[in-house]
Amino acid sequence: MAGEPSVMGFSGGTLTVFIAVILLSGMAAVLARRLIFPMLMDVLSKTDRIDGKTLFAPKSLGWMIGFLVMHLAIDWIGTNSEPVWDEELMSTVSSATWAAFVLLMLLAAYRLVDYLDVFIVVEGDDMAARRSLASVAESVGRLAVVVAGVFIIAGLSGMDLNGLIAGLGITGLALALAAKDSVANVFGAISILIDKPFNVGDWIVVEDVEGEVVTIGLRTTLIRTSADTMVSIPNSNITNSPVENFSQRRFRRIRPTLEFEADSDQASLRKFCDSLCSQVLDDSRATKPEDSWARVQSFAPSKVTVATNFYCGSSGKTQRELTEDILMMARARASEHGLKFHEPRRREHQSL
Known part of the structure; x- marks a missing residue:
């Protein structure tokens, strides 16, 4: 490529190849996001709730692949040929594409944590427990990505990682003392996963808060109340409080109370009770006849x-x-046996 007329430091052939590299990188980004990722999700996902073929990757993943292809292509061209270009400029471009790849990789990893649900949750009897595990796994995954990102970015910026790690000993002790409540909440989340007093989707009552469990995070559990408000409760509070789980009920109790006039015939009352109980138990929806x-x-x-x-x-x-x-x-059986329901207002009127 040497000896050709240059344009901004590029020979005509080199400029053509560089433009082709940019186009190739763009195509790789699109293919990775819209074709390869959906195919992998369709093969690896454990749930039928999501069609992996229609599940596109985050845009950051596509851009990450694009910049990686561009960086590798530039290095390959520089190593295996004699391109006519501005060496200083292309060295900067190569470093910039690598830095962009790393940053986008961290962003893509953070976004891909949301897809853990596809690999953990499987239809079946333990689906609710798996949803709870997925909720905590997503929180742990995001935290891990953030911590790893701090070290990676520090390394890219030229910081001394040995000094940074050594300083974490003293800093970690101070943070542990300052964040003891947060640590207690993390262990609370682990305790909830192990003991399983409730799962995501269950209707519970804890600390005078009643509602549906939306997420179980590392620090708090989110509950949506019947008023459609969101309440956040620290996990340590939940593990130290009684939890009433309505979703774990095997049956529901029905206890209507019926009031009749004081002069009701005793025999009619007995017949009413027996006939009502018999009719209710004949209904296929009624259970536990021995306790009814x-x-x-x-x-x-x-x-x-x-x-x-x-x-x-x-x-x-x-x-x-x-x-x-x-x-x-009850109304029909009362009429059948000549019983009248108690009417307080009528009694008061008669007494006057």
């Missing part, structure tokens, strides 16, 4: 109270529907 009942609970001057106790599956929808049906059954 309907009985007269108490007498008062103006009313008779009938208490009931029934069970259904763990679905909230089933509980609401069966509760409504039980009340309708």
Whole structure:
């Protein structure tokens, strides 16, 4: 390539090759992001919830591949041929492309942590536990990328890593004392993963906060309340507090209380209780027949109270529907046996 007319320090042939390298790098970036990455995700992912073929990589990953190809191509051209170009300029370009590759690699690694869910979560009985593990793994992954990034960037900037590592001994002790609560929260996250008092997606009550577990992080657990607000609770507080997990219920309890007039016939009350209990237990949604009942609970001057106790599956929808049906059954059975429901206002009016 030597001896050719130069343009800004480049010979015509070298400039053509350099432009081709830029185009090749761009094509490599696009292919890596839109073709190779989706194919790998489709092969390696453990879930059917995501179609890996339609899952594009972060843009930073594409740019990272592009700058890597450009850096390698420039070095290869300089080593295996005699290009006519500005050596100082191309040395700067080579260093810049390598620095860009490293920085984009860190950014891509940080973004790719979000894809851990695809490799950890698998449909099955332990899916909720795996979602919890994925949540913590993502937090650990981001922290690891940030720590590694600090050392890598320090090395690129020419800092003495030996001195930096030596200084971390004293600094680490000071940070450990200052961040003891954060350390306790990290161990709290580990304890939650091991003991599994709840998983991501469970509905829990802890420290007077009730809601759905959204994420389990290294420091805090996020809960979305029924008012659609987000509450952040330190993990150390959770491990030291009672946790009520509604999602782990095997069944739901239904306990409507029915009040009748004080002059209700005792035989009719017994028949009402027996017929209501029998009708409810005939429903396929009712469970635990041995613990289900309907009985007269108490007498008062103006009313008779009938208490009931029934069970259904763990679905909230089933509980609401069966509760409504039980009340309708009670109304029909009361009419059948000539019983009148207690009406306080009517009693007060009669007494006047």
